[in-house]
Structure formats: structure tokens, C-alpha cells
Amino acid sequence: MRMLALLALIALPALSAEGPTKPLKVDLSNPGPTFTGPGSEPVNNNCTACHSAEMILLQPALPKAAWQAEVTKMTKVYKASISEEDIPAIVDYLTKLRSPGS
Amino acid sequence: MLTRRLMLQRAGALGLLAAGSAKAQDLLDLGFTGGDGLRQMTKAGDFAQKSEMILLRTRAPLLETPMAVFDQGVFTRNDKFYVRWHWADIPDSIDTATFRLTVRGHAEKTLSLSLKELMALPRIEYAAVNQCSGNSRGFFAPRVPGGEWGNGAMGNALWTGVKLKDVLDRAGVKAGAVQVRFNGLDQPSTPDGPDFMKSLSVDHARDGEVMIAYAMNGEPLPLLNGFPLRLIIPGWYATYWIKMLNDIEILDKADENFWMKTAYLIPDRPFATMTPGEAGVKMVPISRMLPRSFITNIPANAKIAQNAPVTARGIAFGGDCGVQTVDFSADGGTIWHPAKLGKDEGKYGFRRWEASFTLPDRGSHNLKVRCTNTKQEVQPDQANWNGSGYMRNLIETTPVEVV
Numbered sequence: 001m002r003m004l005a006l007l008a009l010i011a012l013p014a015l016s017a018e019g020p021t022k023p024l025k026v027d028l029s030n031p032g033p034t035f036t037g038p039g040s041e042p043v044n045n046n047c048t049a050c051h052s053a054e055m056i057l058l059q060p061a062l063p064k065a066a067w068q069a070e071v072t073k074m075t076k077v078y079k080a081s082i083s084e085e086d087i088p089a090i091v092d093y094l095t096k097l098r099s100p101g102s
Numbered sequence: 103m104l105t106r107r108l109m110l111q112r113a114g115a116l117g118l119l120a121a122g123s124a125k126a127q128d129l130l131d132l133g134f135t136g137g138d139g140l141r142q143m144t145k146a147g148d149f150a151q152k153s154e155m156i157l158l159r160t161r162a163p164l165l166e167t168p169m170a171v172f173d174q175g176v177f178t179r180n181d182k183f184y185v186r187w188h189w190a191d192i193p194d195s196i197d198t199a200t201f202r203l204t205v206r207g208h209a210e211k212t213l214s215l216s217l218k219e220l221m222a223l224p225r226i227e228y229a230a231v232n233q234c235s236g237n238s239r240g241f242f243a244p245r246v247p248g249g250e251w252g253n254g255a256m257g258n259a260l261w262t263g264v265k266l267k268d269v270l271d272r273a274g275v276k277a278g279a280v281q282v283r284f285n286g287l288d289q290p291s292t293p294d295g296p297d298f299m300k301s302l303s304v305d306h307a308r309d310g311e312v313m314i315a316y317a318m319n320g321e322p323l324p325l326l327n328g329f330p331l332r333l334i335i336p337g338w339y340a341t342y343w344i345k346m347l348n349d350i351e352i353l354d355k356a357d358e359n360f361w362m363k364t365a366y367l368i369p370d371r372p373f374a375t376m377t378p379g380e381a382g383v384k385m386v387p388i389s390r391m392l393p394r395s396f397i398t399n400i401p402a403n404a405k406i407a408q409n410a411p412v413t414a415r416g417i418a419f420g421g422d423c424g425v426q427t428v429d430f431s432a433d434g435g436t437i438w439h440p441a442k443l444g445k446d447e448g449k450y451g452f453r454r455w456e457a458s459f460t461l462p463d464r465g466s467h468n469l470k471v472r473c474t475n476t477k478q479e480v481q482p483d484q485a486n487w488n489g490s491g492y493m494r495n496l497i498e499t500t501p502v503e504v505v
Contacts (some may be wrong), residue, residue, distance in 0.1 A: 012461060015322070016317075018322060020198050020317075020330035021217070022198060024196050024198070024329055026150030027245070028150065028163075032161045050189075050292065051291075052159055054157065054159045055164075056159060058138070058141075059250065060138060061245075079294040087141075
């Protein structure tokens with residue numbers, strides 16, 4: 001019970017709010033993971049230019065058409081400059097990530 | 103429960119252990135079907151001003167709040183508050199002396215406000231839940247691509263700031279204004295990518311509740327939550343709560359930017375639901391939140407002693423209004439009992455609830471919790487579905503084992 005009371009105290013916000021008066025600098029330089037192994041080069045050259053690899057690794061198992069649609073969205077909507085000839089290899093790599101036998 | 107060895111195997115298969123640094127104790131299972139809810143926990147300081155969080159993506163950061171944090175009280179600690187950015191080009195420093203908030207467009211005059219000038223305006227303060235449109239996306243069936251969140255892409259804070267209305271009135275909104283558009287300091291990572299901006303109707307922007315916040319739980323916002331200024335739209339999904347807000351543009355026609363016209367659209371139906379593959383569904387921009395409730399002190403598959411009195415507790419929120427009642431069921435939803443509600447800290451915030459029960463029969467049981475808001479809207483017992491994974495508010499089920 002004492003532990004709970006203590007937690008409740010910690011969770012209570014301060015009574016008078018402090019505004020942003022001091023400059024703030026933080027470190028956002030961690031690029032996060034990229035891909036390794038055979039076939040990863042076009043994925044690293046294109047996909048991980050904008051976002052780290054976890055975004056892809058944590059997707060559910062998606063069929064090839066869904067990965068194709070994702071890559072198309074990245075180029076058409078988010079204007080990622082992915083060269084046309086790299087796209088089939090990228091889609092293939094992404095599709096096989098979660099179904100290595102296919 | 104997954105064994106530690108199985109967790110490590112699956113994490114390896116997911117590529118989460120590539121650097122060889124993650125250990126089983128750093129992993130957490132969000133409980134998605136197929137076992138792909140495994141996530142690595144960050145260590146305190148891995149991300150600026152953040153302690154241990156569930157890692158979805160390093161760049162641009164996506165960090166989820168573990169459910170156990172919500173058991174500590176109705177206000178979510180700043181260092182545990184979830185993080186979500188679209189583009190990775192985020193300023194890593196803000197000079198509070200030179201920072202300016204611009205108000206421009208269809209107005210009598212253009213404003214360029216320093217933080218000091220802004221903080222001199224009359225102050226308002228209230229609790230409000232900030233929830234990602236795609237909170238709980240990982241539970242969608244069939245699964246959909248996107249940020250694969252569990253239930254922790256949400257948090258409740260006490261926000262302090264000024265009325266957006268006061269700022270707009272100083273600029274003088276001209277007759278014929280239609281919408282107000284908000285932009286932050288984050289930038290697209292691609293040369294022609296769409297800058298992340300969101301708009302509200304002029305009437306909504308001037309309702310006296312929408313806030314430009316400069317403090318969160320009594321302190322300046324963490325940079326990853328939008329330092330120095332964040333737009334607060336109580337009751338609406340977080341996509342509208344622009345972080346690092348530095349530009350307000352009053353528009354004399356509807357905003358047609360990508361993030362309003364094409365992204366963040368939902369089926370124009372109750373619970374934003376449709377059938378996978380269904381064509382011709384009218385889509386509209388996402389807006390108000392719906393009621394939700396969670397058990398925070400009993401994890402899934404917990405063991406409970408036969409005939410022992412147990413207290414379940416958790417949090418609930420009404421969406422864009424207060425919590426009317428929270429009901430609890432220890433028999434999978436056949437019999438419901440009203441839960442005891444905690445102190446009301448404001449209609450837009452989390453509300454604590456508590457319910458006691460005993461289970462006389464050994465074996466598997468399902469605990470359920472259900473919120474009804476003050477508009478008499480009730481959480482549904484059927485899951486919604488849409489292709490973007492938005493607006494899940496199904497009644498939550500926690501399986502337990504009586505031994």
C-alpha cells in the first residue's frame with residue numbers, strides 16, 4: 001500500500017506549470033538498424049534512407065502485392081527517389097523477409 | 103506465455119537481435135496473433151528525455167508506453183509518454199529566445215510571437231488524453247500495415263497553455279475564413295515529400311478549448327512530445343495535435359494538403375468499420391475519439407487463486423466527453439457489474455476504475471471491462487476493421503487462469 005501511495009504522489013503533476021524558458025538540445029543522431037546479408041543493398045540504399053529497419057521488420061507477414069503497394073506509396077506519395085530498376089529486388093526482399101521459403 | 107527461449111528465437115527471426123545486444127529480459131510481448139508482437143524495450147536514455155519504452159522504430163522515433171505505466175495513476179509520466187513522428191527530419195535543438203510562432207493568412211495582421219509573449223497570455227489548464235489514430239493497430243484482423251502498436255499509443259497529461267482562440271483573435275480572423283492549418287518544425291526527409299500539416303474548421307479552432315500548450319504535467323514538453331509548443335485538441339485523435347508548432351495559417355478555402363485530403367481517412371460509419379476489400383465506401387477525415395477502457399493491474403494469462411478476492415483496476419476514457427460508467431465482467435461478458443470510479447480529473451482525461459471479484463471455478467476465464475461515455479456511447483463487443491487500422495475501441499478481454 002505504501003508503495004502505491006508513493007507511486008500516486010510521483011504521478012501527480014506539479015501545481016504550477018513551468019514553461020519552456022531554457023533552450024533545449026538533445027541527441028537524435030541514432031540512425032537505428034539497417035539490413036544485413038544477401039539482397040539487402042537496395043533496401044538499405046533506398047528504404048532506410050528515410051527510416052530505420054524496424055519499421056519493416058515489425059510489419060505483419062504481407063503478401064507480395066501489399067509490399068508492392070507499400071513501395072509504390074513510398075515513391076508516389078512520399079516522393080522517395082527509388083530507381084525503377086531497384087523496385088523488383090526491393091519488393092522481393094521485403095516479401096521474403098517473413099516467408100523465407102517463398 | 104512464451105518461454106524465454108522461444109521469445110529469443112522469434113526475436114531472432116524478426117531480426118530484432120541483429121546487433122546481438124538484446125536479451126530476453128529486454129523483450130516484451132504485445133500479444134498479437136502469430137507471435138509477431140514481440141518488441142524490444144529501450145533503456146533509459148536511449149531516446150532523449152525518455153526512460154524504458156517499447157521500441158517500434160528508432161528513426162523517425164515510434165515509442166510505445168507499456169500498459170503497466172497506466173496502472174501508476176491517471177497522469178502518464180512525461181518520460182513514459184508515447185512518441186510518434188512521421189518524418190525523421192526533426193530539429194534536435196530549440197532556442198527558446200529566438201523561437202517564434204507565426205500566425206498568418208486570412209487575418210487582419212500577421213503575428214510573430216515569442217514564447218515570452220505567448221506565455222503572457224491568459225493561462226488555461228486541463229487533463230486530456232492524447233491517442234494515436236492507429237493505437238492498437240497490431241490487434242486488427244486481418245492485419246494491416248502501419249505502425250504496429252499495442253494499446254500503448256496513448257497517454258493522459260495535464261496540459262497548460264493558452265487558448266488558440268486568444269491567439270487567433272489577436273491576429274483577427276477575417277470574414278470568409280474556412281479552416282486554420284497548423285504546421286510544426288519537422289520536415290519531410292525527401293525533397294518533395296508532403297510536409298506534415300493538419301487543419302481544423304475555424305469554429306473548432308475558436309471554441310475556446312483548443313489549446314497551444316507549453317507545459318505537460320507541469321513541465322516543459324519533452325522534445326519528442328513537441329517542445330516547445332504543441333496543439334491540444336481535446337477529444338480528438340492525436341494526428342491533429344501538431345508538435346513543435348511554429349506556424350498557424352488561416353485559410354479562406356478548405357485545406358487540400360495530403361495529410362487532410364488523402365491520409366487519415368476513415369469509413370464514414372459507426373466505429374469506422376468496413377469489410378476487407380469492400381469498394382465504394384465513403385471516406386472522411388478521422389476526428390473524435392470513442393470510449394475505451396483497460397485493465398492495468400492484471401496481465402493476460404495471469405494466474406488467480408480459486409475463491410480468493412481479487413481487485414481489478416484500470417483506466418477508462420469517454421473519447422470526446424466524460425466517462426458515465428465503467429462495467430466489469432469476470433465471466434466473459436455475461437454478467438456485468440458497475441465498477442467504482444476514481445476522482446474525476448476532467449472529462450477529457452483518464453478516469454480510474456476498480457472492481458472486486460472472486461472466481462470459484464478452476465480453469466480459463468475471461469475478464470472484460472466496458473466504458474459508457476456521457477453521450478451514452480458504449481464500447482462494442484465486435485472489433486471494427488478498416489485498411490488503415492484506425493479507431494479500435496472494442497471491449498478489451500483479459501484471459502486469466504484460476505488455479
